[in-house]
Amino acid sequence: MSKAITIDGKTIPFEDGQTIMDAAMAAGVYIPHLCHQPEFTPHGSCKLCTVKVNGRNCSACTYPAMDGQDVLNETQELIDDRKKITQMLFVEGNHFCPSCEKTGNCQLQAVAYHLNMLDNHFPLFYPDREVDASHAEVMIDHNRCIFCTLCVRASQQKDGKDVFAVSGRGIHKHLIVNAQSGLLKDTDLEVTDQAAHICPTGAILIKRTGYQVPIGERIYDHKQIDQVSLAASGSRPDAAFPPSLAVETEHLKHGE
Amino acid sequence: MRQFIQGIAENSHYQATHLLQILRQIQSRYHYIPKAAIEQLSGLLNIPRTQIISVVEFYSFFHLAPRGQYELLISDSITDHMLGKKSLLDYLAKKLDVAVGEVREDGVVSLDNTSCTGMCDQGPAGLVNGHALTRLDRSGIDKIAELINQQKPVDEWPVELFQVDDNIYKSGLLLNQQIEQGAALRSAFKRGIKETLKEIDYSGLRGRGGAGFKTAIKWQFCSEEQQTERYVVCNADEGEPGTFKDRVLLNSYAHQVFEGMTVCAAIIGAKQGFLYLRGEYLHLYDKLQSILDQRRQNGLLGINILGAGLDFDIEICLGAGAYICGEESALIESLEGKAGIPRNRPPYPVTQGYLGKPTVVNNVETFLAAAGIAVNGGDWFASIGTEKSKGTKILSISGDCVRPGIYEYPFGVTVQTILNDCGADDVLGVQIGGPSGTFISNQEFDRKLAFEDLATGGSFIIFNSSRNILDMVHNFAHFFAHESCGFCTPCRVGTALLKKQIDKIVDGHGSAGDIVALEELCQLVKSYSHCGLGQTAANPILTTLERYPDLYQSRLKEISFEPGFDLDGALETARRMANRDDAGAHLAQTENEHE
Numbered sequence: 001m002s003k004a005i006t007i008d009g010k011t012i013p014f015e016d017g018q019t020i021m022d023a024a025m026a027a028g029v030y031i032p033h034l035c036h037q038p039e040f041t042p043h044g045s046c047k048l049c050t051v052k053v054n055g056r057n058c059s060a061c062t063y064p065a066m067d068g069q070d071v072l073n074e075t076q077e078l079i080d081d082r083k084k085i086t087q088m089l090f091v092e093g094n095h096f097c098p099s100c101e102k103t104g105n106c107q108l109q110a111v112a113y114h115l116n117m118l119d120n121h122f123p124l125f126y127p128d129r130e131v132d133a134s135h136a137e138v139m140i141d142h143n144r145c146i147f148c149t150l151c152v153r154a155s156q157q158k159d160g161k162d163v164f165a166v167s168g169r170g171i172h173k174h175l176i177v178n179a180q181s182g183l184l185k186d187t188d189l190e191v192t193d194q195a196a197h198i199c200p201t202g203a204i205l206i207k208r209t210g211y212q213v214p215i216g217e218r219i220y221d222h223k224q225i226d227q228v229s230l231a232a233s234g235s236r237p238d239a240a241f242p243p244s245l246a247v248e249t250e251h252l253k254h255g256e
Numbered sequence: 257m258r259q260f261i262q263g264i265a266e267n268s269h270y271q272a273t274h275l276l277q278i279l280r281q282i283q284s285r286y287h288y289i290p291k292a293a294i295e296q297l298s299g300l301l302n303i304p305r306t307q308i309i310s311v312v313e314f315y316s317f318f319h320l321a322p323r324g325q326y327e328l329l330i331s332d333s334i335t336d337h338m339l340g341k342k343s344l345l346d347y348l349a350k351k352l353d354v355a356v357g358e359v360r361e362d363g364v365v366s367l368d369n370t371s372c373t374g375m376c377d378q379g380p381a382g383l384v385n386g387h388a389l390t391r392l393d394r395s396g397i398d399k400i401a402e403l404i405n406q407q408k409p410v411d412e413w414p415v416e417l418f419q420v421d422d423n424i425y426k427s428g429l430l431l432n433q434q435i436e437q438g439a440a441l442r443s444a445f446k447r448g449i450k451e452t453l454k455e456i457d458y459s460g461l462r463g464r465g466g467a468g469f470k471t472a473i474k475w476q477f478c479s480e481e482q483q484t485e486r487y488v489v490c491n492a493d494e495g496e497p498g499t500f501k502d503r504v505l506l507n508s509y510a511h512q513v514f515e516g517m518t519v520c521a522a523i524i525g526a527k528q529g530f531l532y533l534r535g536e537y538l539h540l541y542d543k544l545q546s547i548l549d550q551r552r553q554n555g556l557l558g559i560n561i562l563g564a565g566l567d568f569d570i571e572i573c574l575g576a577g578a579y580i581c582g583e584e585s586a587l588i589e590s591l592e593g594k595a596g597i598p599r600n601r602p603p604y605p606v607t608q609g610y611l612g613k614p615t616v617v618n619n620v621e622t623f624l625a626a627a628g629i630a631v632n633g634g635d636w637f638a639s640i641g642t643e644k645s646k647g648t649k650i651l652s653i654s655g656d657c658v659r660p661g662i663y664e665y666p667f668g669v670t671v672q673t674i675l676n677d678c679g680a681d682d683v684l685g686v687q688i689g690g691p692s693g694t695f696i697s698n699q700e701f702d703r704k705l706a707f708e709d710l711a712t713g714g715s716f717i718i719f720n721s722s723r724n725i726l727d728m729v730h731n732f733a734h735f736f737a738h739e740s741c742g743f744c745t746p747c748r749v750g751t752a753l754l755k756k757q758i759d760k761i762v763d764g765h766g767s768a769g770d771i772v773a774l775e776e777l778c779q780l781v782k783s784y785s786h787c788g789l790g791q792t793a794a795n796p797i798l799t800t801l802e803r804y805p806d807l808y809q810s811r812l813k814e815i816s817f818e819p820g821f822d823l824d825g826a827l828e829t830a831r832r833m834a835n836r837d838d839a840g841a842h843l844a845q846t847e848n849e850h851e
Contacts, residue, residue, distance in 0.1 A: 047744050048745075057784060081783070081784060165307065167306070168313045
């Protein structure tokens with residue numbers, strides 16, 4: 001007999017080695033997440049995917065599925081708390097959606113929509129963070145970094161490089177790049193690297209592509225992140241790239 | 257510098273796992289980690305420079321910018337504050353003509369705060385270039401200022417500045433009778449390794465760090481792993497403010513601690529052990545090394561220990577100022593030369609620990625007890641204590657009492673008994689288990705220290721009725737925000753928000769909704785954080801809010817809302833730019849001020 005867990009009462013089969021997130025995604029059940037992408041080693045840091053497993057809070061992206069687990073995902077308590085965690089991510093950085101070129105394609109914004117976040121709730125930190133526009137084709141806006149480490153992992157695990165790392169402690173955490181100068185232009189990052197495209201927010205951007213897709217026609221302008229996320233994790237070959245970015249890289253490949 | 261770094265890298269066999277130890281030597285020599293050193297190390301250790309930078313920026317004792325030739329740090333534990341730390345720090349800053357957090361213009365001295373240095377029974381305390389200073393007072397500070405201004409090398413400073421006392425006031429089962437060197441190993445080999453594990457099981461010994469996992473089960477799990485390369489780690493990263501018993505155990509009972517580790521190695525089949533010693537206990541390092549040497553000479557460490565075929569040795573690794581490294585998986589990361597960020601669990605260290613190999617991590621006191629049990633048998637230990645908490649607990653007692661120091665009690669002892677013994681009168685309450693523990697009021701002194709009632713790693717801080725509980729809460733909130741590793745959102749942002757919110761209330765800017773907001777935030781940080789630090793960071797607030805709601809209420813303004821920032825101050829730039837300073841260019845902070 002195959003092994004199964006239940007999520008909100010629904011039976012979800014799984015295979016050995018799968019996490020709760022893996023099993024849920026395969027079965028078409030969305031659990032909010034920002035630091036997770038199926039093709040990279042799970043990180044477990046954003047805590048948006050927290051679910052109750054047999055009464056205990058666990059990160060779905062790192063916690064192994066085990067036969068008979070009773071998992072709660074869409075309870076009001078979890079939804080409310082995930083919203084607060086999202087609000088925490090907003091207040092610790094400087095996120096101004098209307099003036100951000102990632103708006104509509106931003107997963108942080110999309111998760112906030114999904115959780116019905118209508119304000120910041122917490123006092124803003126207004127941290128003093130910088131922009132690194134030194135690289136010819138890619139820029140980093142540190143104001144929008146949420147320390148998900150997807151760029152770190154993509155660079156290591158897909159690009160075979162080591163361009164990014166997260167440094168510092170506590171609220172002083174920050175993204176650093178692997179160059180003696182500390183500038184992106186002096187790293188071996190190329191615009192075709194997956195690390196340049198993986199950022200769920202607008203912290204790492206491809207220059208001169210920001211408005212190729214007009215505002216109003218972007219992914220999350222029309223679809224909820226749960227639909228997009230589940231479609232991407234399904235049978236789609238371009239699962240790693242949200243559709244708009246896949247289009248963007250197509251342009252780049254053709255030298256446009 | 258190139259030669260110096262080449263030398264230390266070579267001594268570390270170019271192993272990236274030794275990164276912390278290498279950086280400690282560089283910091284000690286240059287008083288910062290120069291960029292050129294990072295570049296050179298990156299090549300020598302074959303790791304990206306980002307890994308080195310992230311380690312430097314993670315640990316409090318490493319700096320990318322130069323500190324003074326004399327790096328002075330003053331302990332910021334609540335107990336230091338209770339002993340007059342603040343006015344001493346101000347005095348010191350004035351005397352040395354350097355601001356707190358800064359380096360003096362001539363580069364000779366820098367001054368800053370540091371988290372509890374583990375000298376709560378002999379504070380106010382500090383560190384100079386990593387060496388512990390105790391019992392600071394104005395005359396001591398005069399002397400220190402003079403020595404610094406004469407630029408006298410620290411190793412020529414008078415020894416009394418560095419005198420560290422054990423202050424053992426009450427001994428019990430463990431402290432009364434130190435085992436003879438080798439006795440635990442001889443007993444274990446004679447009885448049989450499996451039988452010795454049975455004795456430890458029978459003793460009911462549970463981990464002494466506070467979590468209380470049963471020691472024998474941990475060791476058994478580790479010994480049953482398929483991987484045969486296994487490790488023993490002694491957690492001496494005693495960072496919980498108010499705890500200092502491990503310092504005393506390592507000062508006066510180190511043989512027995514090392515012997516406990518060796519017994520563990522025999523049971524789980526480990527060849528290598530580590531003592532992870534917090535950087536603040538640098539003063540113990542040479543002494544501990546010589547004890548290890550002595551044990552090697554006596555055939556109690558090294559190849560074929562006591563002729564019984566056991567090969568095992570112990571290496572001492574120093575930390576560099578990070579409370580989080582007391583969490584076992586963060587400690588392992590640190591041992592591997594990385595930032596101390598707790599791992600995702602499962603897998604647990606007993607299956608995948610140091611370098612991914614099965615690893616037992618136990619507290620200093622646990623190994624001490626295990627060695628005693630190996631000699632005297634499980635019954636010796638189990639006959640004392642309570643049903644669920646066998647044996648004794650060694651406490652670090654500090655705060656408002658006549659005799660702060662080390663006390664050993666059978667589990668089940670009441671708080672009142674302890675207070676009587678250490679000479680504490682007019683007590684308002686006790687913080688048990690350090691900031692991550694529980695605050696109990698004077699209505700609860702019949703409660704017992706035991707895993708089933710008040711579990712504790714040993715910190716016991718007494719507050720008399722002259723103290724303001726909110727000062728303590730304020731100190732602890734700042735401590736957790738400073739020590740959060742920043743890995744997960746709820747703790748990284750949550751501890752910073754808790755700090756802001758407590759500041760707001762303590763500074764008298766809180767309004768009606770702020771207590772509700774505070775409580776809600778506490779629950780969020782507690783329920784969603786990745787590891788024990790975040791899960792317990794709100795405890796000081798929650799446990800005092802529960803007991804003294806009126807105290808919090810009394811700090812609130814009688815208005816429904818007050819902005820969390822200075823409204824009028826925020827307009828200053830605009831006023832300057834507009835060249836205006838009339839009444840219309842100002843905003844009142846609160847409703848009341850409008851009138």
